[in-house]
Amino acid sequence: MLTVMNFEMGVMLVVELVLLAVKLFAFISSLMWSAEHYTAAGKLTKPAWTIILGLGLAVQLILGGGPIGLLNLVFTIAAFVYLADVRPALTNLTRRR
Template sequence: MTVFGLESGFMLVVELVLLAVKVFTFVNSLLWSSESYTAAGKLTKPAWSIILGLGLAVQVLMPGGPISLLNLVFTIAAFVYLADVRPALSNLTRRR
């Protein structure tokens, strides 16, 4: 196995992991109600759904791999959703 084979295999794994993250964040953003986003003090549900949906579309439709500039921007948005918005939304539900 050559270095280029290892690199392409690693990039494929990274791209698949980022695709899974973007699919998860997009689906998760659709599961919460619009009122939840407002109560948490975050962007609206349509705004997050559009941002994460565009990120998913860019990942799937545009070539350039996971390190293209547009893909990096939407990857950061997905991680912001995971780190900031999703915990704020989940804190709104009452735990038993």
């Protein structure tokens, strides 16, 4: 029998897994670019982004806390900023050549 509580727990699990995938993708993507690309794009350095995204991934894996925990929320926003702003800027550098 499906209760409201079971449905809510299922939805939260799906959201948490999707956010974990987003953070993992952003972290792996940050490792793919050279430090010079970050400098040329005028963004934070590669070590800074790698540490931020790696910490976000570690926090979600170790602490959990659900998708609406404060630390999880902060690092999720950081991953979306990377994917929406930094990654496109890095990609545009390689297209210009």
